Amino acid sequence: MVMKVAALSGSLRAGSMTTQMRNTLPELAPEGMAIEMVEIHDLPLFNEDLREDGKAPAPVTRLCEALAGADGIVLCSPEYNRSVPGVLKNATDWASTDQSAPLKAKPMVVLTQSVGTRGGNMSHYAWRQILSAIGADVVVGPDVSIGPMADKLEDGRLVEEEARSLIARQLELLAGKIAAAAD
Ligand SMILES: Cc1cc2nc3c(=O)[nH]c(=O)nc-3n(C[C@H](O)[C@H](O)[C@H](O)COP(=O)(O)O)c2cc1C
Numbered sequence: 001m002v003m004k005v006a007a008l009s010g011s012l013r014a015g016s017m018t019t020q021m022r023n024t025l026p027e028l029a030p031e032g033m034a035i036e037m038v039e040i041h042d043l044p045l046f047n048e049d050l051r052e053d054g055k056a057p058a059p060v061t062r063l064c065e066a067l068a069g070a071d072g073i074v075l076c077s078p079e080y081n082r083s084v085p086g087v088l089k090n091a092t093d094w095a096s097t098d099q100s101a102p103l104k105a106k107p108m109v110v111l112t113q114s115v116g117t118r119g120g121n122m123s124h125y126a127w128r129q130i131l132s133a134i135g136a137d138v139v140v141g142p143d144v145s146i147g148p149m150a151d152k153l154e155d156g157r158l159v160e161e162e163a164r165s166l167i168a169r170q171l172e173l174l175a176g177k178i179a180a181a182a183d
Helices: 017-023 058-068 086-096 121-134 161-182
Strands: 003-009 033-037 072-077 107-113 144-146
Touching (some): 003 017, 003 086, 017 072, 033 161
Parallel strands (some): 107 144
């Protein structure tokens, strides 16, 4: 069985280090895990009035279908002002209020990065609080907050070995959770 894992980045800019980390995940995934990049650039700002007769705007439906169809999710996030970036919080707010509840009990991993040495660890803990409210099944274990990220990237990829092995371990733990949920 191939495990499908959706990977989201919490930064929309073209040169985003978070997105470079996210885009390296296929190299780090264990055998049998397929990483699907899910983009959030086109989501409107959360507003329940945009659901007409219960029907969400098309980008929201696309997001929720991609999340619902995934066996697991990896949230890759920068830290903004000691917390989470609005664009990714916006995506989780849409998903958490969708009828399909695509994040509920979903095996998930959070990876944060930053230009600073703490690797966005306050964002990491803010995500844990948010995802606990949503009822996601987040991997507990070594918290992966990587920094300073700029030193660890080359040609759009995460190349630093320690960071790569920390992420590979998280993906193994995610695979274990997905397998356990399927039993
Ligand atoms: C609005 C804003 C707030 C930020 N706040 C923090 C912060 O609280 N802690 C931190 O380590 N870095 C902070 N940074 C720096 C980010 O770590 C850095 O810009 C990083 O490259 C953003 O991720 P990206 O490359 O994926 O866009 C902030 C950046 C922005 C734009």
